[in-house]
Amino acid sequence: MxxxxxxxxxxxxxxxxxxxxxxxxxxxxxxxxxxxxxxxxxxxxxxxxxxxxxxxxxxxxxxxxxxxxxxxxxxxxxxxxxxxxxxxxxxxxxxxxxxxxxxxxxxxxxxxxxxxxxxxxxxxxxxxxxxxxxxxxxxxxxxxxxxVDSEHSAIFQCLQDAHSAKALTKILLTASGGPFFGMKKEELAGKTKADALKHPNWNMGAKITIDSATLMNKGLELIEAVWLFDLPPEKVQVVVQRQSIIHSMVQFSDNSILAQLGVPDMRIPIQYALTWPERAPGCAPELDFTTLKSITFDVADEETFRCLAACKKAIAKGGLGPCAANGANEEAVRLFLEDKIGFLDIGRLVEAVVDSDSFGGGYTLADVYECDRMARSFVQSHLT
Incomplete structure (x- = not known):
């Protein structure tokens, strides 16, 4: 049925x-x-x-x-x-x-x-x-x-047999780099929401598109991968793959690597999540290798894109650290989309809230919502 x-x-x-x-x-x-x-x-x-x-x-x-x-x-x-x-x-x-x-x-x-x-x-x-x-x-x-995220779906697809999951030693989490890849802080200072909403590969909503431009999205995905695949954060490496053809890779104990490839179409990971453990013919187009001239890799620039660095700090602190980073980011992105802060302010505010406390220890659902409220309030009180 x-x-x-x-x-x-x-x-x-x-x-x-x-x-x-x-x-x-x-x-x-x-x-x-x-x-x-x-x-x-x-x-x-x-x-x-x-x-x-x-x-x-x-x-x-x-x-x-x-x-x-x-x-x-x-x-x-x-x-x-x-x-x-x-x-x-x-x-x-x-x-x-x-x-x-x-x-x-x-x-x-x-x-x-x-x-x-x-x-x-x-x-x-x-x-x-x-x-x-x-x-x-x-x-x-x-x-x-x-x-459902394309990157986590790719990892999930590469780990479908029990032996692979047991031998997993590293996740290579791919990133498109967003619309501002290769730019430095001086070039980013004047970027507007119209600039940030021009993603080179994916068709997404406004919030996630801004997160892609700041690399916050990749930081959030790194944290998500830690929980989904039970690996420490240092075993998750972010790799820029500009064409968004390789959606992520996994490395095993013998240092062999498996990758999942496909066109940048979210209907592929959505369908796999819904049809799992089976596969079925779908509505997304196939990848045409005759038109694919190159697949390139690069390093994510954490010095410029501070949101990614902040997320790494947050998951290392544990506890409610990631929640604080997320709450600050949601508030900062809202303000940026309302033209109330600049593009670089997003990363500044997210990193500042992560640096503001130790955040370790256990928590309840009520603690999560209080931490989120606190992070948003922190952003409002640290506007310049």
């Missing part, structure tokens, strides 16, 4: 591409959740006929309810962030695909895992901010974490 899915963040870039996969595979879309894009959500409801819908923004939620009033077989509508968490934890689908942006996705990830449901995870912040809590919930409830 075809799988059923619950899709959180359905109107965003990952969400719409996930629906491409669901359409091509004939999956039942049991539930949809979005922040505020009512018109797009109505189109999705019309096509996929979910049983449940959740909308985070109260005003948008009321607008959706009004639009659905009187319709036969209209889905049940849940409101607010708590509505999305409730929907995630219903346990009615085979897989919950979490494509919510930011720490807002953490509660939904935990709710889905605690219901025993497998989670296809595109919300990397769940592991960055609450890695201990998320991995424990997966273990305790017998649920699987299936990576």
């Amino acid at each position: 075809a799988k059923s899915i619950t899709l959180l963040g359905s109107t965003g870039s990952i969400g719409t591409q996930s629906l491409d996969v669901a359409r091509s595979q004939g999956y039942e879309v049991r539930a949809l959740a979005a922040h505020s894009s009512v018109e797009k959500l109505l189109e999705q409801i019309e096509e996929f006929h979910p049983r449940y819908v959740a909308v985070a923004d109260p005003g948008a939620c009321q607008k959706l309810k009004d639009a659905l009033a009187g319709r036969a077989n209209a889905p049940k509508v849940l409101e607010g962030a708590e509505g999305i968490v409730t929907l995630a934890g219903m346990g009615e689908a085979d897989v919950v695909l979490n494509a919510v942006v930011g720490i807002a996705g953490l509660g939904a990830t935990l709710a889905a895992l605690e219901s025993g449901c497998d989670v296809a995870l595109a919300n990397k912040e769940s592991l960055v901010t609450g890695g201990y809590l998320v991995t424990k919930a997966a273990r305790d409830h017998g649920a699987k974490l299936l990576p």
Whole structure:
């Protein structure tokens, strides 16, 4: 039988591409959740006929309810962030695909895992901010974490037999380098959000595109890889691969290396997370080696792009260090997109919050949210 899915963040870039996969595979879309894009959500409801819908923004939620009033077989509508968490934890689908942006996705990830449901995870912040809590919930409830990020999917695909996983000694995490690769601080000082949103290879939402430009995205992915694949951070090496053809590599105890290649199309890792452990014909194009003239590698410049350095410091400190880095980054990116701070201020503020405390030790979910609040407040108090 075809799988059923619950899709959180359905109107965003990952969400719409996930629906491409669901359409091509004939999956039942049991539930949809979005922040505020009512018109797009109505189109999705019309096509996929979910049983449940959740909308985070109260005003948008009321607008959706009004639009659905009187319709036969209209889905049940849940409101607010708590509505999305409730929907995630219903346990009615085979897989919950979490494509919510930011720490807002953490509660939904935990709710889905605690219901025993497998989670296809595109919300990397769940592991960055609450890695201990998320991995424990997966273990305790017998649920699987299936990576959707292209890099983590590549690693996951290279480790599908038990012998490979046991022999793993190093992860080579690839990065495109973003739109500013090769530039130094002097060149970056005047960069605008329009400049930063021009990613050379990937079509993504605004927040993750800015994170790619600062290399924060790669720092978050390094932290995520530590939790997903149980390796210390020093065993995860970031390598710039400008063409975004090699999505990541793994090195084994005999120093042999496996890589996963494909066109830069997120529907490939999305589909693998949903069809796992099987593979199926998909809607993404194949890689044409006759047009591929070169594959290049380079070093990530941590001296210029301080967000990556800050994330390495944060995971080394452990505890809530990564949560603080993430919270500061989310606040700084918001301010940058509102033209209130400069591009280089993002890295300055993220590194400053990581340097502000030791952050080690255990934590609860309440501690995660308090640390996130503190980090955002720190950013506001350290604007220049």
